Amino acid sequence: MNTHKTLIVGNWKMHFTIGESSMFIRKLEEQLKIPSSVEVVVAPTTLALQSVSLQLKHHRKFKLAAQNCFWRDFGAYTGEVSAHMLRGLTQYVIIGHSERRHAFGEIDKDIRLKVQAVVRNQMQPILCVGETAQERADGDTGFTLHDQVTAGLANITSEEMHRIVIAYEPVWAIGTGENAKTTDVAAAMKLIRKQVKDLFGKQASLDLRLLYGGSVDGANATQYLALPDVDGLLVGGASLKPEVFGDIIASAKS
């Protein structure tokens, strides 16, 4: 759909200490072959971003993402890390992951402000959207995606849209081994791209990178990457296994 490299993002979630993250990066560096047509991003714990960033500086084989951030730049917000603090450390920030929405009660307003904060601080948000099992069963997938995309991008201008990545991640498919049918993914992606076109114009919809996420592994990655509207993958569990992550990256080449 666009001329970007295929984007493969590994979300490590709350796995690996600082030392383990560093060792895992070394392992990935040794094992992974990254084709020139593929951009690989890893999202370690916030604590390890500084050390991993220094570790990667020499060759920049991967880019980095944070898994979350707060939207105010600074202030009395105990325990939070702002987008402003991540600036210069990561290129991407995952925003609105279903675990943030469902386990930490993030609502559309938080997500909208976070997307805006990431863009304001010159990074790229990976805005996660996706329906729950109940919404799917009720036939409401389209409405859910429409609402989440509209709300998440409400503070963004057409000129800023080139920074936006959207990950379609059906909630019921995350970490369950129950990955979505390609026909359903194709329909959801088409809908999201059309919505972006309606909101921001044709160029924004062409520039937009759309990722699929939800129980992606070495065996099923190819089928999603073959879909016309899919520009890459957001990978959770499988990104913690270097061989499997390597297989997914290899699939992205073809």
Ligand code: PEP
């Ligand atoms: C995720 O964390 O975004 C994800 C898609 O996880 P998994 O690949 O394990 O389903």
